[in-house]
Structure formats: structure tokens, C-alpha cells
Amino acid sequence: xxxxxxxxxxxxxxxxxxxxxxxxxxxxxxxxFGKYVTLPGIDPLQLENLRRQTSSGIMGLLDMFSGGAFxxxxxxxxxxxxxxxxxxxxxxxxxxxPYFQKLQREGESGRRKLNQYTRYITILILALQAPxxxxxxxxxxxASAFILSGTFFKISSIIILTAGTMFVMWLGERITxxxxxxxxxxxxxxxxxxxxxxSFIFEAGTRMNGAGGMIALIVELVIxxxxxxxxxxxxxxxxxxxxxxxxxxxxxxxxxxxxxxxPLKVNAAGVMPIIxxxxxxxxxxxxxxxxxxxxxxxLAFTNMYGFWYNLVTAIxxxxxTYFYTAITINPVQMADDMKKNGGFIPGVKPGxxxxxxxxxxxxxxxxxxxxxxxxxxxxxxxxxxxxVSPEFAQFYGGTSLLILVGVVLDTLQxxxxxxxxxxxxxxxxxxxxxxxxxxx
Numbered sequence: 102x103x104x105x106x107x108x109x110x111x112x113x114x115x116x117x118x119x120x121x122x123x124x125x126x127x128x129x130x131x132x133x134f135g136k137y138v139t140l141p142g143i144d145p146l147q148l149e150n151l152r153r154q155t156s157s158g159i160m161g162l163l164d165m166f167s168g169g170a171f172x173x174x175x176x177x178x179x180x181x182x183x184x185x186x187x188x189x190x191x192x193x194x195x196x197x198x199p200y201f202q203k204l205q206r207e208g209e210s211g212r213r214k215l216n217q218y219t220r221y222i223t224i225l226i227l228a229l230q231a232p233x234x235x236x237x238x239x240x241x242x243x244a245s246a247f248i249l250s251g252t253f254f255k256i257s258s259i260i261i262l263t264a265g266t267m268f269v270m271w272l273g274e275r276i277t278x279x280x281x282x283x284x285x286x287x288x289x290x291x292x293x294x295x296x297x298x299x300s301f302i303f304e305a306g307t308r309m310n311g312a313g314g315m316i317a318l319i320v321e322l323v324i325x326x327x328x329x330x331x332x333x334x335x336x337x338x339x340x341x342x343x344x345x346x347x348x349x350x351x352x353x354x355x356x357x358x359x360x361x362x363x364p365l366k367v368n369a370a371g372v373m374p375i376i377x378x379x380x381x382x383x384x385x386x387x388x389x390x391x392x393x394x395x396x397x398x399x400l401a402f403t404n405m406y407g408f409w410y411n412l413v414t415a416i417x418x419x420x421x422t423y424f425y426t427a428i429t430i431n432p433v434q435m436a437d438d439m440k441k442n443g444g445f446i447p448g449v450k451p452g453x454x455x456x457x458x459x460x461x462x463x464x465x466x467x468x469x470x471x472x473x474x475x476x477x478x479x480x481x482x483x484x485x486x487x488x489v490s491p492e493f494a495q496f497y498g499g500t501s502l503l504i505l506v507g508v509v510l511d512t513l514q515x516x517x518x519x520x521x522x523x524x525x526x527x528x529x530x531x532x533x534x535x536x537x538x539x540x541x
Contacts, residue, residue, distance in 0.1 A: 125280035142249030168292025422471035432459035
């Protein structure tokens, strides 16, 4: 506790860090306030059916990522996920189309153009999602909940929902520029954390009134703690490859002869495979609509706690982990860069043998990483089968847990960097915090 108080005092002594933290907090408060601004023309007192629909399942997942705005019929109801989907589309286009590959290599100017394309794609996605959200409102809410109706209500609501998501995206960019951490990730994390107290209170009340009582609740918390530690190990886990740089003699001076290490991450794909898999698994519910209509086969894949849904999700995550690792890590380029700089792996010949060595290492460490990632993704379903409430089970794994761990580590890493630059002690007694980049 004494060290924590001293760390807070050190943070307050750094004006730039204090200003960034204050700005970040202010933007987060603006975002949370927007959750309670209901769409014009809807009675906020008649949203009980919508809240019941988003209490669990895929709709509950969407509501979590929007920070509860989805179930409030808020102007921020669609959240930041359309922007995330657009970013994924742009990344995939960078793999397929040479024009986007060229933009990725052009530095700042290319990044600006890619951001512009991402915004355009976001608007296109919103043009599809906003009408679908209104259809869902119409099916879930009674007719008396709509103060306004007709074409004007639909067009105005689509415009407001689109503007709301673009505004949230702008808030995230402001945090990245003038605050602490990655703004988009922080906004998603805040939306997830906002549901934690209510879910925990509900779960605690259920356990205290049911069988097991306090002991069952303690066991649940211990398991959750162990899962969080395992997720941290997955995020930070690396395999260090030694690289020996050959000694060079220039005149009477010697250069090189230094051994360095290349850190290869166990989970180089991060949370992207889960996002890809869940995006595909949401297609059945979109096709079947927001009600319980459709064939038995289709309905089996709309139950996110069912066996087939989780089996297919786990398989997709493993496949996408290999796919995303293959497109983000290029063994040929790594081997060429080492050769150009006079480096080699001891016991491995430069050139093709080095490429094969990297391929073999990545295949070996990606397999356990992808399996662990798949297990984390389906843990909420396992928790529900074990008797945990669906609301609290969401924090046992899936995208939510990975985002929480990754964003917290990245943000703490940035705060620690500010402290160390001003010659203050870091946040840890020994060592340094590692973010998702894998670097200290």
C-alpha cells in the first residue's frame, strides 16, 4: 500500500502524465454519459424487453462491447465494433490488393489514406447495421414505446446511430493523441468493465441464496483469478531465438560479435482470431433474424452456449490463428534482414535453412497458443454449464478477457514509461511490465 501511494504521488508530480490521465478520464466520462441518451422518439421506460434480450447470448456480447448502450437504445448503441470490423476489412485488403500493400509501406501518408478508407467502410457497415438494429427494436418493443414512427423516424435514427459511432471513434482517436493508451481499445475495455460490478453483485446474490453459499463464490473467484493469470502468460509468452552477429574488422577496430535475441510470441495473432471467428458465427443469427425463427440447424448455431456453436468456434479460432500468424510474421523477410546485417542463428545455415527454422519454430509455438486461445474463447460456455450466471460468465474468457488483460498491460506500460523517463520507480518492484508488443 505504501508503494502504491508513493507511485500515485510520483504520477501527480509529472504534469504531462497528469494532464494525459485527466484528459483520458474526461473523454471516458463523455462516452459513458452518451450511453444514457436514448434515440429520439423512443420511450426509455419501455425498454425492458430489449434488456431481457441482451442479458445473455450473442446479443449480450454485443451489449457488452457497446458498454450497455445496445440495451438502452442509445445514440451509441452500435458502439465501436463497426469501426473494428472496417479495420479488419482494410487489413485483409492489404493482403489481397497490391495498392493497399503499397499504402502500408508509405509511412504516415499511407496511414492517413488507410484511416480514410477505414472510415468510409465504417459508414458502409453502419448503413447495414443501423436498419437491422431498428428492425430489432420494432420486434422487441411494444408499439407504445415509439413516440415517433414512420419514414422520418427511421431515417433520422439511422443518421443518429451512424453519427454516434463516428463520434465514439473520434473520442478514441483523441485519447490516442492526447491521452494514455490506445483510445479505441480503452473505450471497448471501459464498456466491458462497466458491466462487471452489476454482474458480480447478481452472481454473489445468487450464490449466497443458493447451494454452496460463500464457499461457492470464493471458488468461482479463485478460478477466475487463475484464468486471468493464464491469459496474462498467453499475452506475454515469447520464445527467444538467439542471433549471433558476425565480427567485422574495419581498420584497427572490431565490430559485431554480439549475441541478441528475437522474441517470437506464442500468440502473435492476439485477439484477432476470436474476433474473426465470432464475426462468422454471428452470420446465422443475422440470417435467422433477431427472433427464434429458422431451421433447427440454424438455431443450433445461434446458441452461443451450445456444443456445436463452441466446437465450430474453437476450430475457426485455431485456423485463423495460423492464418493471421502467417500474414503478420514473414520468415523470408526475417531471414533476409538477418543476412543483410551479418547475423545468423548458431547451428543454422543462413538463407533457406533459416527460413525453414523460423517456419518450424512458429508452427510449434503457434499450435499450443491457438489451442489455449480457443479454450479461452469457449470458457464462458463452460462456466454457464457449471452453473455460473451468463452475465458473470462473460468475464471468464472470450474476447472480453483478452481485451481487458491486453489493454490494461499496454496502458500500465505507457504509464511506467513516463515514470522511468522522469527517473521515478516503475509500477513493479522488479522487472518491467510487458504489453502485447512483447517488448519490455
